[in-house]
Amino acid sequence: xxxxxLIESRRADWKELEDDIEWVRKSSRRKLDPDRLASFAKRxxxxxxxxxxxxxxxxxxxxxxxxxxxxxxxxxxxxxxxTFRLRTWGKVLFSDVPRRIINDxxxxxxxxxxxxxxxxxxxxxxxLDNFSVExxxxxxxxxxxSMYSEPIGSSSTMDSRSMMTGxxxxxxxxxxxKCFACGIFLGIGSxxxxxxxxxxxxxxxxHMLNAPQxxxxxxxxTAHGPFELTAIALSAAAGLRLGWGIVDTNGWERGASLRxxxxxxxxxxxxxxxxxxxAAVIEGNISPTVIPYPFKVMVAALSTLLxxxxxxxxxxxxxxxxxxxxxxxxx
Amino acid sequence: MSIEKFQSGVSLDCTLQVVTPENVCFDYRLAGPFPRIxxxxxxxxxxxxxxxxxxxxxSTLFGEASFxxxxxxxxxxxxxxxxxxETLCNGQTAGKKMLGLRVVSASGLPxxxxxxxxxxxxxxxxxxxxxxxxxxxMYFSRxxxxxxxxxxxxxxxxxxxQTQVSGIKDVKLTNISPEIIPSKFRPDPxxxxxLALFIARRPKLSKPRRREIAWYLARxxxxxxxxxxxxxxxxxxxxxxxxxxxxxxxxxxxxKPAKKQEDPVMNWLTGEVVA
Numbered sequence: 001x002x003x004x005x006l007i008e009s010r011r012a013d014w015k016e017l018e019d020d021i022e023w024v025r026k027s028s029r030r031k032l033d034p035d036r037l038a039s040f041a042k043r044x045x046x047x048x049x050x051x052x053x054x055x056x057x058x059x060x061x062x063x064x065x066x067x068x069x070x071x072x073x074x075x076x077x078x079x080x081x082x083t084f085r086l087r088t089w090g091k092v093l094f095s096d097v098p099r100r101i102i103n104d105x106x107x108x109x110x111x112x113x114x115x116x117x118x119x120x121x122x123x124x125x126x127x128l129d130n131f132s133v134e135x136x137x138x139x140x141x142x143x144x145x146s147m148y149s150e151p152i153g154s155s156s157t158m159d160s161r162s163m164m165t166g167x168x169x170x171x172x173x174x175x176x177x178k179c180f181a182c183g184i185f186l187g188i189g190s191x192x193x194x195x196x197x198x199x200x201x202x203x204x205x206x207h208m209l210n211a212p213q214x215x216x217x218x219x220x221x222t223a224h225g226p227f228e229l230t231a232i233a234l235s236a237a238a239g240l241r242l243g244w245g246i247v248d249t250n251g252w253e254r255g256a257s258l259r260x261x262x263x264x265x266x267x268x269x270x271x272x273x274x275x276x277x278x279a280a281v282i283e284g285n286i287s288p289t290v291i292p293y294p295f296k297v298m299v300a301a302l303s304t305l306l307x308x309x310x311x312x313x314x315x316x317x318x319x320x321x322x323x324x325x326x327x328x329x330x331x
Numbered sequence: 332m333s334i335e336k337f338q339s340g341v342s343l344d345c346t347l348q349v350v351t352p353e354n355v356c357f358d359y360r361l362a363g364p365f366p367r368i369x370x371x372x373x374x375x376x377x378x379x380x381x382x383x384x385x386x387x388x389x390s391t392l393f394g395e396a397s398f399x400x401x402x403x404x405x406x407x408x409x410x411x412x413x414x415x416x417e418t419l420c421n422g423q424t425a426g427k428k429m430l431g432l433r434v435v436s437a438s439g440l441p442x443x444x445x446x447x448x449x450x451x452x453x454x455x456x457x458x459x460x461x462x463x464x465x466x467x468x469m470y471f472s473r474x475x476x477x478x479x480x481x482x483x484x485x486x487x488x489x490x491x492x493q494t495q496v497s498g499i500k501d502v503k504l505t506n507i508s509p510e511i512i513p514s515k516f517r518p519d520p521x522x523x524x525x526l527a528l529f530i531a532r533r534p535k536l537s538k539p540r541r542r543e544i545a546w547y548l549a550r551x552x553x554x555x556x557x558x559x560x561x562x563x564x565x566x567x568x569x570x571x572x573x574x575x576x577x578x579x580x581x582x583x584x585x586x587k588p589a590k591k592q593e594d595p596v597m598n599w600l601t602g603e604v605v606a
Contacts, residue, residue: 003576025421048355058523058575061531071357072439075349076421080441159395166399170406177410181455184478185464189456242482255481262482266449284399 117198125206153290165284183239190239349439373426414451453479
């Protein structure tokens with residue numbers, strides 16, 4: 001057979017493969033007709049051998065280029081990744097992720113760093129007169145004092161509440177994701193942002209607790225505190241997990257180690273984002289209202305309990321080790 | 332680059348070879364920073380337009396409360412626009428679609444949601460400072476990967492438009508007769524490959540340039556077959572190519588092993604195995 005004849009004879013088949021690829025791309029997994037799928041497989045593999053034949057037999061270049069594209073598209077559809085399944089996601093969400101976060105040293109490093117610096121600067125600004133002024137600056141402190149000068153809830157309206165909720169998600173969760181992303185620089189970016197936030201918040205807390213507005217301040221920050229502060233620490237833990245994968249490869253090739261840790265890190269980052277979202281809802285709708293203080297304490301206690309249950313119960317039920325081998329404490 | 336590699340059709344351009352389980356290599360053309368930056372700006376413009384539309388719509392409907400909604404949608408678009416579209420539209424945002432780019436896994440497979448969100452989140456790190464981190468990363472990684480791509484294991488490729496094959500281009504041969512090729516002549520695969528490459532590039536060259544390039548190969552045949560000195564080298568090569576792709580012996584030499592390899596799989600799939 002001549003090459004020109006062969007190309008002519010195969011062309012109809014290639015056209016059908018194009019249609020098949022489009023058909024597989026458009027239809028959902030369950031609706032795929034098995035017979036047509038089998039013929040798609042057959043045509044795809046025939047196109048593969050056409051390509052290798054074409055390269056060795058010197059087909060015209062435009063035909064080769066066309067076959068490259070055809071095989072690439074076919075490959076992408078033939079071996080496409082699995083779709084979303086609710087059941088596996090339930091297991092990931094309520095068993096794998098909390099256990100991986102608890103077992104991850106990065107979580108505890110970030111927690112220790114955050115709370116250490118937070119309480120350190122809280123203590124520092126309570127004991128030393130100049131500490132909070134040096135850290136936060138005169139104007140910020142004055143602004144904070146004026147913000148909490150009136151009793152909480154006196155000027156809150158429905159509109160301002162929904163606006164502030166949006167603002168807290170945008171600002172806080174945005175900072176959290178930035179903190180995570182900066183972890184790619186060997187984890188240093190995340191640690192820097194975490195340390196900055198810990199020291200800044202600590203000194204503000206230290207200053208406000210000793211200010212005349214302390215009562216209003218505490219009434220405001222109690223309810224959303226647990227979610228928000230945990231979320232900041234977790235964002236940094238996610239970034240650290242990501243960046244540390246480049247440093248400590250655990251015997252893997254460096255790029256592969258990064259990719260492996262990245263899939264673990266994004267779980268932590270998304271957890272932190274969810275916590276920021278919950279914190280924003282509380283901060284926008286419960287914290288600035290006239291609801292009695294004991295109720296706000298209850299919200300804080302409940303959110304702490306919720307986190308403890310989510311983190312600890314899976315560890316107790318399914319054991320410490322995560323079922324996936326990407327748990328972090330293998331050596 | 333070794334000679335064998337050159338002969339086997341590996342191009343020197345920015346392409347990535349993917350080996351399929353069928354033992355076939357295909358090429359992806361990698362996208363460099365410049366089309367990607369244009370695509371990014373197109374996406375930013377679209378986001379800005381959406382936000383502006385929302386702002387006008389919401390502020391007329393809800394008043395002050397709408398700013399919360401705007402900020403929330405800004406957050407979602409900022410962090411989720413690219414990731415969401417890349418997950419749903421098989422690796423393409425609106426900007427990428429405009430420029431014919433697509434995100435795929437480094438293995439050549441479509442990306443999943445996790446990869447899309449990883450590279451979406453890490454775009455922030457790539458932007459530090461003013462996008463230098465990302466451009467540096469693209470420069471130093473072999474596959475034009477920014478930091479987000481490295482972490483997610485993805486690449487950005489240029490989509491070739493699927494053009495229907497037009498068959499072998501007719502070359503008008505006016506001053507040359509097919510009889511000048513000896514009937515015993517059998518071109519070897521390397522020669523056919525070189526001829527195919529020449530034929531592919533030929534339409535982009537001017538006539539004198541075609542002759543100049545063709546001369547290097549054609550002069551050997553002119554001497555070998557003692558053709559007249561004024562033979563057009565360009566036309567000679569076209570004739571040789573036409574001769575070689577209509578030569579029955581070439582295909583039969585190569586076709587056999589390829590067929591043997593593929594038959595069991597195809598038969599199994601179509602249920603034609605009798606034994």
